[in-house]
Amino acid sequence: MKHRKRAGLILILLTALFTVVANPLLPGYYADPTIKKFGDTYYIYATTDGIKLASGEPSVWVSKDLKDWVNVEMEMSLPDGLTNCWAPDVLEGKDGRYYYYMGNCQYGCNIYGYVSNTPVGPWVPLNEGKPVIPVGTGKEYLPALDAQFFQDDDGSLYAFFGTWCTSFGGMGWVKINSDDMFTIEKEGFIPISQIPRAFEAAYMMKKNGTYILMYSAGDCKLDSYAVHYAYSDKPTGPFTYGENNPILSSDGALVDGPGHHSVLEDNGNYYIVYHRHDNPHSTGGMFRQTCVDKLTFINDHTIAKVEPTEDGLCALGVKSLGPENLALGAKAEATSYYHLKTRGSRFTGNKAVDYAYSPSNATDGSNNTLWKADGCELPQSLTIDLGKTKSFDRILTDFEYPSHFYQYKTEISKDGKSWSVYADKTNNKVSGSPVIDEKKAKARYIRITVTGVEKPGLYAGIWNVAVTKGKINLPEYQQMVSNADKASQPTGECLVDISFKDQKSGQLTDEAVPNTGTLGGKITGRGNVTIQNIDGVMAAVFDGKSSLRLASVPPESMAWNAPFTAAIWVKNSEIGHGECLLSWTSRRDMLQASYAAMYYGTGNYGAVAHGDGAVDMSYSKVPEADKWHHIAVTFDGMTESIYVDGKLNNKAQLMLFVTPAEIRIGSSGNPDENFSGSISRIRLYNKSMTEAEIKGLLSETNPFTNAQPN
Missing domain, CATH: 2.60.120.200 (Jelly Rolls)
Structure with a gap:
C-alpha cells in the first residue's frame, strides 16, 4: 500500500450538490459494491478497480442523501504483500464498533477482518491478522472470497462466500461468534443443485421470514455475468431456485456484465447496487463501475426482473436539489483528446471499438463518459465556456482515478484572452473525489491544466467538472497525503x-x-x-x-x-x-x-x-x-x-x-x-x-x- 499520512486539509462531504445521480453512480472504477446505512449516513465499500487486477487502495464512498458522494481513502494495516482488498463487507458489531471484511489470494484465498471505531477507519486487524475464514472452509480447497455477512433477527451472525463455485459444486457458509466477530462456530456448504450456476458474490437478505440468497453467475470479465437468487425458510437452506432468473443481466446495449451486488432497504424502498463494465469495455474486464436500480419484490420469495437504467436514482425520483451546476452542458475544448480504435475482442463481443474521449464528456453530467488526453505527456488542459460571465463559489473536479493524486492549475477568464489563477494545486499530494477548489469569482471561461500525476503514464482524465454557487452543508473528513513523488514523464529516449x-x-x-x-x-x-x-x-x-x-x-x-x-x-x-x-x-x-x-x-x-x-x-x-x-x-x-x-x-x-x-x-x-x-x-x-x-x-x-x- 502507498505510504500516506493524515492531512490537515479537510475533504468536504457534499450533501446537496451537483453530483450525478444517474448510472454509473460513482465517478471511477469500483466493483463488488456493498452499500450500508449507519445512522443517517450512507456508505459504499467496494473493490477499487481499474488498477492491477483490482488492487487499488481501500476507500469508501460517503453520502448523506444517496445522491452526492465523496471518496475517502481508508487507513488500513495490511500485511506486507497483501495487494488486494476484494469485495469488502462492513457491519456494526454489538460493541458499537465497525467490522470490515475483505478477500485476498496472496497467501491462499482467505477472508481477513479489521475493526474500527468509525465506518471510515482507521482499521486494525482482527484475529491477530490471521484469516477469519480460511480457504477450504465449508469444503476442501474452496476459495474463501466474496464473503457477505448476514445478521439474523435472533442476533446470529452468518457469512456466505466462495468463488469458482461451479467448479467446487457449491458455496460455503459459516456461523460467526457475534462477540469477537471472528471465531467460526459452525460451517457448512450449499450444493450447486440448490443455487444453479452460482459462481460467486453471495448476498443474503431476509424478507418477512423468507431467506433470500442472491448470487452472481457467469464470467465477471464478460457479458455473461448476471444476478440470480434462491430462497429458503432457513438461513442455510435447503434453497429453492427463484423465478425470473437471472433477475439482472446484460441488455446488449446499456449494461454489460452486471453483478456482484448488495441491497439497500431504505424508507420502504429496495435498491440493488451492482457493478457493470465501463463503456467502452476495457480489455481485461477489470474496469467496472457502480450502478444502482430499483429492486421489486412480487411476494416475499419472488423478485421481479431488474430493469437496468441510464437514469439510476433519477428514474426512482431521487434528484439532487442543491446548487445548479453552471458547467452542465457547457462547451468544452482541450489541448487533445484520445480517439480509441481497436479490433474486437471477447470483451467487446468481438465488435471493433471506435470511441472518442471528447472534452464535452467532462460537462455532460455523466459518470459514463470521460475526457481523456491523447497521451500521457503533460501538461494537458481542458477549457470550459460557460456561455457568458457568471458568478460562482467553487469548482469541483472528478479526475479519472480518485485513489491517485493529480497536480493541476485552474485559471479563469472573462474574455478567453486574459487569465488569472483561481487555484494553484501544482504541488498537490491529496487524492479523492471530487477535488474541491473554493473562491468567489466571476468568469466565462475556466481552464484546468493537469501538470503532474502520481503514477507514470497516467493520463489527464476527468469524468465531470461542476461549477456552483450557493451554500452547501460541509461535514468534515480528513483525507490522506501521499508521500510519493510526482511521476516522472517519459523521456522519448x-x-x-x-x-x-x-x-x-x-x-x-x-x-x-x-x-x-x-x-x-x-x-x-x-x-x-x-x-x-x-x-x-x-x-x-x-x-x-x-x-x-x-x-x-x-x-x-x-x-x-x-x-x-x-x-x-x-x-x-x-x-x-x-x-x-x-x-x-x-x-x-x-x-x-x-x-x-x-x-x-x-x-x-x-x-x-x-x-x-x-x-x-x-x-x-x-x-x-x-x-x-x-x-x-x-x-x-x-x-x-x-x-x-x-x-x-x-x-x-x-x-x-x-x-x-x-x-x-x-x-x-x-x-x-x-x-x-x-x-x-x-x-x-x-x-x-x-x-x-x-x-x-x-x-x-x-x-x-x-x-x-x-
Missing part, C-alpha cells in the same frame, strides 16, 4: 540499442557488446550464447538454455503505465508456445497487466506477456518460422500494437502497472520461456511510435544491405 554486427564468430564473451542506448552498459551472458553468421547477418544465437543481461534498470519513467516501444530483428527456426525475446519489467507479485515482455511464440502470450491470459497479446498470425523478421511492439498508455515487418499484426486496449527491472535478452527469468533462435538487433524506447515510425525503424536497422530478409 532510445534506452537500449544493441547490435551484434561487429562481433566475431564464436562464443560471446561478457561485456563484449556495448549498449549504445542512453542506459549504457554492456551485456553479460548466462550459458552458451554464440555469435554466428546467419544468412549474411552477424547474430547472437540462443540455444533455449542461455540468455543475456544488461545490468542497467530502465528509469522510473518506464514504470506503471508508461509508453514504450521494443523492436527486434529475429529469426526463429522452431517456434514454441512462448519464447521470450526481451523483458524489462519484474515478475514479482505478478498480477494482471503488471508485467511486460516481448515474445515470439504461438500461445496466448506469443507476442507480449502481461501476467494474465485476459490481457496477454498473441499474434493474429504468427511470423513465419525460419525467416528473418522485424518485430516491434509499441504501447501508448491506452493501446498496444504489435508489428511484423512493418505491418500491423494485432492491437488491443490495455493499461499497465509494471515495475522496471533488469533487462533480459532471450529470457523472462523462467527457463521454460527461454528463446532458441537468432537475434541481430535490439532497441527499447521510452515512447510509443506510429506505424510510420515503426516502418522507419525497420528501414534504419535493417541488417541486410542490398536485399530484403530472406
Whole structure:
C-alpha cells in the first residue's frame, strides 16, 4: 500500500450538490459494491478497480442523501504483500464498533477482518491478522472470497462466500461468534443443485421470514455475468431456485456484465447496487463501475426482473436539489483528446471499438463518459465556456482515478484572452473525489491544466467538472497525503540499442557488446550464447538454455503505465508456445497487466506477456518460422500494437502497472520461456511510435544491405 499520512486539509462531504445521480453512480472504477446505512449516513465499500487486477487502495464512498458522494481513502494495516482488498463487507458489531471484511489470494484465498471505531477507519486487524475464514472452509480447497455477512433477527451472525463455485459444486457458509466477530462456530456448504450456476458474490437478505440468497453467475470479465437468487425458510437452506432468473443481466446495449451486488432497504424502498463494465469495455474486464436500480419484490420469495437504467436514482425520483451546476452542458475544448480504435475482442463481443474521449464528456453530467488526453505527456488542459460571465463559489473536479493524486492549475477568464489563477494545486499530494477548489469569482471561461500525476503514464482524465454557487452543508473528513513523488514523464529516449554486427564468430564473451542506448552498459551472458553468421547477418544465437543481461534498470519513467516501444530483428527456426525475446519489467507479485515482455511464440502470450491470459497479446498470425523478421511492439498508455515487418499484426486496449527491472535478452527469468533462435538487433524506447515510425525503424536497422530478409 502507498505510504500516506493524515492531512490537515479537510475533504468536504457534499450533501446537496451537483453530483450525478444517474448510472454509473460513482465517478471511477469500483466493483463488488456493498452499500450500508449507519445512522443517517450512507456508505459504499467496494473493490477499487481499474488498477492491477483490482488492487487499488481501500476507500469508501460517503453520502448523506444517496445522491452526492465523496471518496475517502481508508487507513488500513495490511500485511506486507497483501495487494488486494476484494469485495469488502462492513457491519456494526454489538460493541458499537465497525467490522470490515475483505478477500485476498496472496497467501491462499482467505477472508481477513479489521475493526474500527468509525465506518471510515482507521482499521486494525482482527484475529491477530490471521484469516477469519480460511480457504477450504465449508469444503476442501474452496476459495474463501466474496464473503457477505448476514445478521439474523435472533442476533446470529452468518457469512456466505466462495468463488469458482461451479467448479467446487457449491458455496460455503459459516456461523460467526457475534462477540469477537471472528471465531467460526459452525460451517457448512450449499450444493450447486440448490443455487444453479452460482459462481460467486453471495448476498443474503431476509424478507418477512423468507431467506433470500442472491448470487452472481457467469464470467465477471464478460457479458455473461448476471444476478440470480434462491430462497429458503432457513438461513442455510435447503434453497429453492427463484423465478425470473437471472433477475439482472446484460441488455446488449446499456449494461454489460452486471453483478456482484448488495441491497439497500431504505424508507420502504429496495435498491440493488451492482457493478457493470465501463463503456467502452476495457480489455481485461477489470474496469467496472457502480450502478444502482430499483429492486421489486412480487411476494416475499419472488423478485421481479431488474430493469437496468441510464437514469439510476433519477428514474426512482431521487434528484439532487442543491446548487445548479453552471458547467452542465457547457462547451468544452482541450489541448487533445484520445480517439480509441481497436479490433474486437471477447470483451467487446468481438465488435471493433471506435470511441472518442471528447472534452464535452467532462460537462455532460455523466459518470459514463470521460475526457481523456491523447497521451500521457503533460501538461494537458481542458477549457470550459460557460456561455457568458457568471458568478460562482467553487469548482469541483472528478479526475479519472480518485485513489491517485493529480497536480493541476485552474485559471479563469472573462474574455478567453486574459487569465488569472483561481487555484494553484501544482504541488498537490491529496487524492479523492471530487477535488474541491473554493473562491468567489466571476468568469466565462475556466481552464484546468493537469501538470503532474502520481503514477507514470497516467493520463489527464476527468469524468465531470461542476461549477456552483450557493451554500452547501460541509461535514468534515480528513483525507490522506501521499508521500510519493510526482511521476516522472517519459523521456522519448532510445534506452537500449544493441547490435551484434561487429562481433566475431564464436562464443560471446561478457561485456563484449556495448549498449549504445542512453542506459549504457554492456551485456553479460548466462550459458552458451554464440555469435554466428546467419544468412549474411552477424547474430547472437540462443540455444533455449542461455540468455543475456544488461545490468542497467530502465528509469522510473518506464514504470506503471508508461509508453514504450521494443523492436527486434529475429529469426526463429522452431517456434514454441512462448519464447521470450526481451523483458524489462519484474515478475514479482505478478498480477494482471503488471508485467511486460516481448515474445515470439504461438500461445496466448506469443507476442507480449502481461501476467494474465485476459490481457496477454498473441499474434493474429504468427511470423513465419525460419525467416528473418522485424518485430516491434509499441504501447501508448491506452493501446498496444504489435508489428511484423512493418505491418500491423494485432492491437488491443490495455493499461499497465509494471515495475522496471533488469533487462533480459532471450529470457523472462523462467527457463521454460527461454528463446532458441537468432537475434541481430535490439532497441527499447521510452515512447510509443506510429506505424510510420515503426516502418522507419525497420528501414534504419535493417541488417541486410542490398536485399530484403530472406
